[in-house]
Amino acid sequence: MSPDTQTTSTGLELVVDVGPVAHGGHCVARHEGRVVFVRHGIPGERVRVRLTDAEEKAKFWRADVVEVLDASPDRVPHFWRTADSASSWAHGRPPVGGAELGHVSLRRQRSLKSEVLAEQLKRLAAVELSPDVEAVGPANAGETDDGGSGLGWRTRASFGVTQSGRLGMHAHRSDQVIPVQEMPLAVDGINALRLWDVDLQGIERVEVAAPANGSRPLVLLAPAPGTRAKRLNSILSQLPADVSVASYDPLKNETLQLRGRTWVQESAAGHDYRVTGAGFWQIHRDAPETLVGAVTGFLHDGGFLEPGAAVADLYAGAGLFTAPLADAVGETGSVLSVEGAPGTSRDARKNLHGSPQVEIVQGKVERVLRQRPRQFDALILDPPRAGAGKAVVSQLIDSKPRAIAYVSCDPSSFARDIGYFQQGGWQLAGLRAFDLYPHTHHLETVALLTPRG
Structure with missing residues (x-):
């Protein structure tokens, strides 16, 4: 056993050099040729880690940092002792999940997320881009909106x-x-x-x-x-x-x-929304306005969203995007809202009951598109973390829209789907990324896709 390895009552500890960030909230390190996915480190640091998943025959191990031997200049004191790895393991327990980047400055957090998004796009879609991840939230003193402390955002x-x-x-x-x-x-x-x-x-x-609006x-x-x-x-x-x-x-x-009541009232983009307790709603207090602005901005600027247009909101939830789309196309246009969850689809019906141009259909996106083939000027796509997938992407291309706005919370499934669109003759015409989950590894992207040529 090397001098940098020691056995403790809680498991094996190793000293490693932290390598590049990877998707999933960890960085890549190596020990005697084996990959170790390290959480709570920063690229370039030398740290002592505690192995948390280390079967001898496994292709890779997992570990938490328990001591920083050579710290990054971007390391900051963790804001939450219960989520701080070194402090938690010193008390004989693992840290709670959900704040795995709390030891990293917010600016570096966003640069790490940008690196992850760029790597996924390059590997899965052969797209060479390094988009900045934008801060969301209140500005500190100065001219730069840096998202403040990154605390107090989860609704x-x-x-x-x-x-x-x-x-x-x-x-x-x-x-x-x-x-x-x-x-x-x-x-x-x-x-x-x-x-x-x-x-x-x-x-x-x-x-x-x-709810961020202060309702019950x-x-x-x-x-x-x-x-x-x-x-x-x-x-x-x-x-x-x-x-x-x-x-x-x-x-x-x-x-x-x-x-x-069994629901809450949310507000965004000039509309009120009823959202059933277990129904989906963006968790960052500023996310709804941010994402609606990005989506409608892409479509408006490209001339794809105007009075009389035919659009569809897929994986529509309670109607966050549907309502502003209905405003944009007016009563001479049409909006198809498709949502799979029955309760959430019922919420959408209540939220959009005053918009006759909106048709709400409850069911899986692939089934609805198959049973109701039609052409659209534009589509909004906001799938769950698993993404849309190859079959749905193919159906979307076959519906021949002029543009698609794709909202994603997972860079891996997003990049995979972008690859499918490119194989179908489409191109990535615009991309924005938002830090809607400070102190975690998650990020949100909004992309504009258009037919190539």
Whole structure:
């Protein structure tokens, strides 16, 4: 065993040099020829790591930084001790997930995300681009909008519950739930609930939504099998009276009212939206306005979005993009809204009931496009993390739109789909990237795609 390797009671520790950033929130290091995916490091650092996944025959290992031997100038004190790797492992436990870049300056975080996006585009789509990742949020003193501290932006948060009934969060790639007593990335409306003071025995998961417009928050409780109504009522009595509370069965996708309403009211781009408790909504408080502006900006500037146009909003959710599209095309145009989740599609019907030019269809995008073939001037595509996929991309190309605005939260599936579009004779005509998830490895992209030539 080399002098830079030592065995501890908690596992094997190695000293490695941290290499380039990779998609997924880690950097690449090597030990005796084996790849080690290191979390909580910065490229160029020399660190001691604790192996967290290290089967002898595995092609690669995973590890967390426990000590920084040669620090990057971009390293900053972590804002959250519970998510700080070195501090957490010093207390004998892993850090919670969800703030894996909290030790990196915000400016460097964005440059690392830019590197990841550029690498994915080059490898999966043969596109040579290095787009800047734009900050989103309040500006600090000066002329540059740098997103402020990168804290207090989450309007939605998901928590686990410890065996003793305390609010907690999972460690990365682990079933272990670690108690928490704050959520620095969340808006004040979530932290003000002080859920960590509530006895949550009988609950498996807790989902919270606190709209940025200040409307009534919603707490969703996912009870464990066999949890009695008496236990739910006990939890209800510990929560503020002005908060809506509902129970949620993720397997049946059923939401049952306990107090108040089972939905929240969101606002964006001059519209109000009803969003069912388990329905999708962008989690950064400024994300809806930012993404609507980017999408409509691309389409307006290209002359693809004008009165009388025929457009479609695919994976439309509760109608974030559908409503401003309806405004743009007017009553002489048409908007097809397609959403797979029944509850979310019902939300869209309520949100767009005053727009006769909007047709809302609930179903899988590929099925709806197959059953209702038509031509469009423009399409908006906002798929889940897995992306659209080759079959859907082929259907979109066959519908012969003049342009497609593609919104993505995953650079890997996004780059793969861009490759499919290029194979079908399309080109990447515009691209913007946004840091909608500060202190995490995630980013959001908005692309404009047009037929080549």
